[in-house]
Amino acid sequence: MKFFRRLVSPLIVFIGIQLAWVLVVVFWISWFVRNNRKFRDLAEKYGPGLPQSGLDWVVLVEGLVLLIAILAGVYVIFLYWRRQTSLAREQRNFISQVSHEFKTPLASLQLHLETIRLRRPDQQQLDFFLETMLEDTVRLRSLVDNLLDASRLEQKRIRLDLKPDNLSQLVSEFLKQKTATLPENARLTLDLTPNIYSWIDRAAMQMVLRNLLENALIYSNGPPVIHVSLKAEGARCHLCFADQGRGISAKDRKKVFRMFYRVRKSDETIRGSGLGLFIVKAVIWRHKGKVWLESKGLGHGTSFHILLPRIEPAEGESHA
Known part of the structure; x- marks a missing residue:
């Protein structure tokens, strides 16, 4: 055979x-x-x-x-x-990976719940268990959200509600909320020009930010170092997520936005579904924007760039 x-x-x-x-x-x-x-x-x-x-x-x-x-x-x-x-082939790998992604947090939740049921831990240990269980539920929710979002985007069943909005404020608020959930040794820096407006769907744009942040954390080498910038460039808004992670080889750069595609070695296991960047590209395309990546190669980090149509603050405020 x-x-x-x-x-x-x-x-x-x-x-x-x-x-x-x-x-x-x-x-x-x-x-x-x-x-x-x-x-x-x-x-x-x-x-x-x-x-x-x-x-x-x-x-x-x-x-x-x-x-x-x-x-x-x-x-x-x-x-x-x-x-x-x-x-x-990518679908088979995806099913195997997603099965593992579901089983790992579920096994952790079951273990902690059974431990609590069999013997009542002290308060410090109970707090640790609860924190771990909350992290597992967040991981499960993120995975389920990606599965549902990717399915709806592929079947074109998501209709975005584009409205004039303050993109600078949205990015700042979202990332500051996520700061508390980052690993202890992670470093996230922001360089956001204030009051940059664009036609956006807030929920969909948060989906983009979440997946870009998760991608930077998953593919980091050592402590994650992430820099996010937002600039106005003429009639466009330029959003950039730059990390100092493992980087991407030239042969993988055009493939990473494909559904199910994952950059990894054959003998390594990396958490995630392989849907995040597909979702990012699909959502940005529906915003009439453009997304691409830059990387000098393996070991040199990766920068994800997004261009969106920009509108004047007065126009956004008048329609808000």
Whole structure:
């Protein structure tokens, strides 16, 4: 079974298609050359009044055009099949990862609840248990939210309620609320130009901020160091999340916004669903914005950039 899977890998299939097409072309040309004399004799016998000079080459060219059209169709089918194969593989990995993501906090919750039921811990230990259980519920809620949001975005069932709003205030308030939930050794710095307005859906934009923050925390090397900036650039708002984490290789930069895609080594386990950046891109696109990332490579951190249409504060205040 494993040998068969290797045999039908996309690369082997692509090479096989190319070889088959070359063989068919060679066969067609050789067959045509061998039978060219017969074509001429038939043309002279049954159509002596017809010009013969270019008739044979017309037949050859028509055959080649037909073969090229067939090759193009097969190539399109191959690309679609390869994409579906890749998506199916990512879905299998996603199901395995999400199952683990659910089981870990649930097992922790069950363990702490059973411990509390079997023996009453002292107040200090009880407080520790409660804090851990709250963290587990937050983790579960974040995972469930991402699953539901990604499903609705993919099926285009989310309708954003875009209103003029103070983006600077929204980003500041959200991140300051999250400061208390960051790891003790994490460092989050803000450089936000005040009173930058844009047409935004507050709930959807908070979804974007949450996923960018979680992504920076998950892929940090050592203590997380995150810098968030917001600037006005002409008719655009420029929001940037920069971290000093593991960075992203060139081959992964165009893939990280795909649904289910995760940047990780084959032998490592990283928490998360692989949906966060897909949600970020989908939401920003619906805000008529643009999102991209910059990274100098592995070990050099990553910066996520978002551009949104900017409006004047007076316009936002008049519609608020």
